[in-house]
Amino acid sequence: LWLITGIRRRLPGEPPVENGWIPYLGCALQFGANPLEFLRSRQKKHGHIFTCKIAGQYVHFLCDPFSYHAVIRQGRHLDWKKFHFDASAKAFGHESMDPSQGFTTENLHQTFLKTLQGEALSPLIETMMENLQSTMLQSGMLKAKPSEWQSDGIFAFCYKIMFEAGYLTLFGKELDGDQSIARQQAQKALVLNALENFKEFDKIFPALIAGLPIHVFKSAYSARENLAKTMLHENLSKRANVSDLICLRMLLNDTLSTFNELSKARTHVAMLWASQANTLPATFWTLFHMIRCPAAMKAASEEVRRTFESSNQKVDPMNSRLVLTREQLDNMPILDSIIKEAMRLSSASLNVRMAKSDFLLHLDNNESYHIRKDDVIALYPPMIHFDPEIYEDPLTYKYDRYLDENGQEKTSFYRNGRKLRYYYMPFGSGVTKCPGRFFAVHEIKQFLSLLLAYFEMDLLDPDVKEPPLDQSRAGLGVLQPTYDVDFRYRLKSH
Numbered sequence: 001l002w003l004i005t006g007i008r009r010r011l012p013g014e015p016p017v018e019n020g021w022i023p024y025l026g027c028a029l030q031f032g033a034n035p036l037e038f039l040r041s042r043q044k045k046h047g048h049i050f051t052c053k054i055a056g057q058y059v060h061f062l063c064d065p066f067s068y069h070a071v072i073r074q075g076r077h078l079d080w081k082k083f084h085f086d087a088s089a090k091a092f093g094h095e096s097m098d099p100s101q102g103f104t105t106e107n108l109h110q111t112f113l114k115t116l117q118g119e120a121l122s123p124l125i126e127t128m129m130e131n132l133q134s135t136m137l138q139s140g141m142l143k144a145k146p147s148e149w150q151s152d153g154i155f156a157f158c159y160k161i162m163f164e165a166g167y168l169t170l171f172g173k174e175l176d177g178d179q180s181i182a183r184q185q186a187q188k189a190l191v192l193n194a195l196e197n198f199k200e201f202d203k204i205f206p207a208l209i210a211g212l213p214i215h216v217f218k219s220a221y222s223a224r225e226n227l228a229k230t231m232l233h234e235n236l237s238k239r240a241n242v243s244d245l246i247c248l249r250m251l252l253n254d255t256l257s258t259f260n261e262l263s264k265a266r267t268h269v270a271m272l273w274a275s276q277a278n279t280l281p282a283t284f285w286t287l288f289h290m291i292r293c294p295a296a297m298k299a300a301s302e303e304v305r306r307t308f309e310s311s312n313q314k315v316d317p318m319n320s321r322l323v324l325t326r327e328q329l330d331n332m333p334i335l336d337s338i339i340k341e342a343m344r345l346s347s348a349s350l351n352v353r354m355a356k357s358d359f360l361l362h363l364d365n366n367e368s369y370h371i372r373k374d375d376v377i378a379l380y381p382p383m384i385h386f387d388p389e390i391y392e393d394p395l396t397y398k399y400d401r402y403l404d405e406n407g408q409e410k411t412s413f414y415r416n417g418r419k420l421r422y423y424y425m426p427f428g429s430g431v432t433k434c435p436g437r438f439f440a441v442h443e444i445k446q447f448l449s450l451l452l453a454y455f456e457m458d459l460l461d462p463d464v465k466e467p468p469l470d471q472s473r474a475g476l477g478v479l480q481p482t483y484d485v486d487f488r489y490r491l492k493s494h
């Protein structure tokens, strides 16, 4: 019977199996409704590892952080590429970027490392700082009389500023000597349009990853294609100050791939999504929690003031040229902790690997389990982020959770008296760890520093409740709030 229904029977040496009640879907609905609760209840029943059938796929959830290493370490039995390449092609509609499929010989991983880290980081953050300032201080963001309060949703505000500045940083500005008002307005309209299209497409992203075809979603499909049109090489090549990432990707699309022009453009849409989809909600949560916590606001403002003062910079919105070097940004442990704490509470990315062959997975407690070829092994970091043994009062926001007694970055976290190697994983792990993570943290630090330097701000309702996380995106990264929260801001008088 189990052969006919597709239900798996546990064989000796394998983890306990949950087939769920529904054929094919298995446990998908229970998992989707509240992944953390679901996994915790199964962990209580089965222990460190168990297998769930989710949408036709057998997934082994590994819940012991001391055993994470067995999966994160790149073993010859585990493959991370297939899943990523398939997911990207499915969601963005480009041909496969997996060199083994024959459409390109680009080593994407290398491209990312070369253009987002090391030497490449300084020019990126320099451009971002300029773009953030011009976006934040442009006319639409401020009242005619700058001393008047302006109100907005925190989510809406973060999306507008970070999207525009991030978009211009990666994709450059229109190449045109003409800096007339009309020209600038056209430039602005292009970015606002891109933001609307991005949001429309991003809404259905979970459905695409779950395997639904994009044609079911007419407006999201046209949003994605509109974005792609603006990113055709003929359009990108008219832009100035394009980042190394996009320049190199254009070059490699043109020289190492057989993609057609539309497919090339769609690979750039994938880059836009990767660079924004997590950063935007992460920025929201960081600002939201900080504004709500007077101690966090005070400590952060002091750190920002000290940083600008130590490099003799005057804050002047009429001449907005504040600079933060990479060294300065690396030396802001309070902002660092504020960002980490917000992401601990809001990120929910599933880390997955696929078994290339049958093999034996060794856990930290010396138990070993048989894993079958083509099964998935998954780590779900919220299991550690909300573990009360690792983080005291895990549901409470503590802005200084990641600061040690000397006010520096805290890196010692324990479970059962043992020091943990993995205690904070919003950026994934091992080879699939986000290559943009340094840029991401730096840009959020820049955003906060500029806000704190230029603006006064507070919540419209000081007792506002924390909006719940939108769990429909669980597994895909930083979750969005289910609704926006209003705040007000105005320029400080200097």
Ligand code: HEM
Pocket (backbone or CB within 6 Å): 084, 108, 109, 112, 116, 274, 275, 276, 278, 279, 282, 347, 349, 350, 351, 352, 426, 427, 428, 429, 432, 433, 434, 435, 436, 437, 439, 440, 441, 477, 478
């Ligand atoms: C991949 C998180 C910002 C570029 C990833 C992954 C995670 C992640 C968890 C791995 C996905 C997986 O294992 O399936 C985040 C978070 C961010 C952020 C939480 C912000 C707070 C950025 C930024 C960029 C970026 C700003 C680029 C400018 C990428 C790229 C990948 C990736 C290109 C794919 C890497 C690959 O498949 O080899 N990100 N990311 N990310 N991220 Fe980020």
